[in-house]
Every structure is written in structure tokens, then in C-alpha cells.
Amino acid sequence: MITGMSVIDTTLMRRIGGQLGSNPGGIYQDESGQRYYVKTLESPAHACNEWLAAQLYLLAGAPTLNYVRTRAPDQIATELVSLDKRQVAHLSDIERRQARHWLGVHAWTANWDAAGFHGDNQGVAQGRVLTLDVGGALDFRARGDPKGRAFGCQVGELDSLRANPDNPHACSLFGGMDQDELAAAICVVTRLPDDRIRALILAAGGRTALADKMIARKGDMARRLAGLVAA
Template identity: 65%
Template sequence: MLTLVEPAELAALKVPHLGAEIRSRGLDWRHLPIADYSVPTEAFEREWQSHGRDIRALISGGTDVVVHCKGGLGRAGMIAARLLIELGLTPEQAIQDVRRARKGAIETPAQLALVRRTRAIISTDADAIDTATMQKVGGRMGSNPAGVYQDSSGRRFYVKSLESPAHARNEILAAKLYQLAGAPTLTYVSAKEPNEVATVFVDLDKKHVSQLSDGERRQAQRWFGVHAWTANWDAAGFDGDNQGVAGGVVLTLDVGGALEFRAQGDPKGRAFGASVRELDTLRTDADNTHAVRLFGDIGPAEIGDAIAVVTRIPDAAIRRVVAENGGSSSLAEKMIARKADMARRVA
């Protein structure tokens, strides 16, 4: 389900916990707010790069997707038409189909103009990034060999080489689990080489934990439970450079240190078990100074809220995401066990 109403509208409609209720029924929920009678913002468009790709894949695979706003006309009609166009219909065909299903849909001239500007992108979703055919325009920004690459159409991607294909698969799966929980990440795209991980390049407004405002720190702390659940020891970054801001949204820039591998590719082994010790270590480990700087002052109530972000995810959704992204059934059960361990912390 794709929800387009703003948080204040959910409260006014007396469904402030709509997302949790949807997920408790084993459904996938995406929340991309648009102001009433308005069109998507730049922040929406950044989120759409990943969420839109996921939704198109679901529709192409035969899954039903519900798109809703408050009245089901303006915002919902606009995004429904946009999806149809991105999947191959012409703008006029999409407008006709949406208005046939919902009379009066796509209410404002600005919404209609956005629909008519939309172009099909279905063919680009499956394209794997091949750095051999691209121009390198920038160097690495982390600890792994990497660079910024630009394709013939001017699109830029950050591509890094990891120790093994297993480490690359691990990071992609971790990103999918972050997205399942609603935690903002960069947009991951397929890479041709199995040991590579590619993301859409984003110009960041802030690139370091030390640059975050108090409000941005609180925003980052909302996802503390997700970092702990996925055992992302590198959540803040060894040098404090794993949290950034783009368009007012705090993003986790790299999840290569989550799940079964350390950031440099060493397996965690027994250190990644069913007990979520990261709920403590990410706040107190003196050797992880930037994590302590970011998470050390989280209060008990905020920790409970951060844990709830994870515990509301249905077991079935965890198993599905792990299976769809090449993870083992034992990993899925471990993630479910870790979720249960977190729930016990606030019981």
C-alpha cells in the first residue's frame, strides 16, 4: 500500500498508526507524503527512485498495489497515472484509464502537467551498471575501492568493489531490510559484477555526523532500532561519514557493515547472533566514538519508539524480503529471533 497523505492528515483522519496496522497484516507499506492539491517535492522524487522501482516491479509481477490519498482523486490519481506511464502507457492513455476508474481524478492543472511530463522508464529498471562502459568522474568516499561513474545519459552512480559476491549480496539484502522498516537509504541498483554494489549518486547537503543539527540527530535516532536489529556496527561510520542529509532527509549512506559482514568484508561469525547487543554497544562502545556521539543520549522512551519500528514488521515480510534477495532461511529466522529479543527489552 502506498500512502500519499501527510502525517497530520493521518492524525486528523484518526488513523495515526495506519502503517503499523498495515504491516501487522503482513502487507508492505510505503509512505510518501504529498501536500493536498499539490505535486511531489524534491524529497519525494529522491525517495521515488527506490520506492517507485519497487512498486513497478510488484505491479509487473502481478501484485495488487493500493495507492491512496484522502479523497482518492488528486494525489492518488496523479501517482496512479504516473505509474501507468512509467510502466509503458502514453500519458493520455494513463489519464483516460485513471479517470475511467475514478471520475474527476487528477484534480489540478499542476498535477495534470506532471502526469503529462512523465515518461516510460520500465526498460531502465533492469539495466545493470557496467562501469566498463561508463566514465569515472569521481573517487571513493569510503573505505572500500570505489568511484563515481557517469553513463551516456549523464546519470551518475557510486559503485564500490567489495571483498566477495557474498559481501555484496549481504549489503543489498541489508538495504532491503532497512527499506522494509522504512529507514531511508541511498537507492540501490543492480551492478554487472557480482562483487560490486551500486547506488544512485546523490549530492549531499551534509556528509558527517558532526554536521547534523539537533533535529537531524533526532531524525537519525528514529532508525536506531533498525541499525541495532541489522547489527550495523558501522551505522555512524568509522570516521562519522555514514550519515548524510539530502533535502532535509537523514540517510544511511552505506549498510555494508550490517548483517553477516563487517564493513571491510570480514565475517562477524558468532558476534552476529540472536541477541541484539547493539542496543547497548551502539550507545556506549568507546571504540565506536561517532556512534556514541549520535546515539549516546537517546532516552528510554525514544529507545522504545526505535525498537517499535522493528517489532511491528511481520515475520512473513522478513522471510519474504530475505528470500527474494538471496538470503538463507536460517538468516531469516535469525532476524525474526533478533526482533523478538528487541521486543523483550521493552516488555
């Protein structure tokens, strides 16, 4: 879930913990006791990119941590939750099936870090599998490097997330998907209306070019789905 209206100001909070991931960050607590994990990213564009990705996950129904806006334009925050599991390797068979259902969303948004470099980007909270960080989606890699032409209108991630040996944790999670699972995962994205995709991206601060690209990527996935159904 994503809270679209909340805005937090970390300068008014107490920092109570340090960095957890690859970007500078820390755990902050507000006066009510609510805790957040806050990342400081390379630029406001990088922070906006992650916010946009989180919004697209929400549109598709893919579970993530609860993203909140920050007053600092180069920050991105999520509400801190207690996780029962925080590694792909620890997921049960049922939990792995839950996670695989969202392959289409990871592929559509080019989230190369869907499983995590250490298998640590999928966790379980209250029986629900969550993507813990969407910072590797869309235009930027997780640490802020632009993807450039590697993020195009074709969704090669439907294959690379299942078979790229350089992404072993993704392969271990998604590599065993059968044709029916793959088709169902693609359908999660192809059923999204173009006008809702465009309106969401523009409302969240994205460019028209990104909206056009995401709709084109959805079209590419629809063609892939047609091939699966015909096979």
C-alpha cells in the first residue's frame, strides 16, 4: 500500500537507526512513535522515480511497503514494519507462488532488483509477501545510475528476471514459473487501462514520455501474452 497524501519532515524527527541498504539512509521516529526508513538519493529525479514506481505497483495491486512523501525532494520514505521473513531463500512454497504472481509488474517497471542483490528485496509481513524496495525500477538502477537505452519499450525482463545468471536470486524465485503462471503474471499488467496509467504518471510528477513508454511496454507484454495463449 502507498499513502499518497502523507508528507513527513525528517528534520522534525529523531533519528534512531542507521543505513540498511545501498543508499544513504536511516530510521526516523516521529512524535507519535511511528517509525520510517528514509533514504537520501542521488537527486530529486531519482527520488521521484522511486515514488513513481511505487505508484505503479499500487495501481497494479502489487504489495509493497507503505511509501510516504517527504518534504526533502531527494528523500524517499517507507513506514517501518516488522517482517516475519526478509530473504527469498526463506520463503515457503506458498509464499514463493505469491511472489511470482507479481513478476509481470517487476518486468513492466524494469525492476531489475525485484529479488534483491542478496535475495533481500522480498519479505513477509502478516502472511503477505511484499516487495521491500522499488528503487531499482524505471529509469534508474538501485544506486542511482541511469539505465538509458536498457529501459526501452520492449520488456526483456520477462526473460531476464527468470534466466539471467547475473541475477541469481531472481532466477531462483521466478525461473521455475510454468506457462500458466507466466500468463497470469502478464495479465496483471495488460488489464490496466492506458488512461489510468497515463493519468497516474502525470499526477505523480512523471513525464509524458514515461507514460508513453509504460503504455508501449504494456503493449509489448500483451503481444507476449498472445504468443503464450497461441502456443
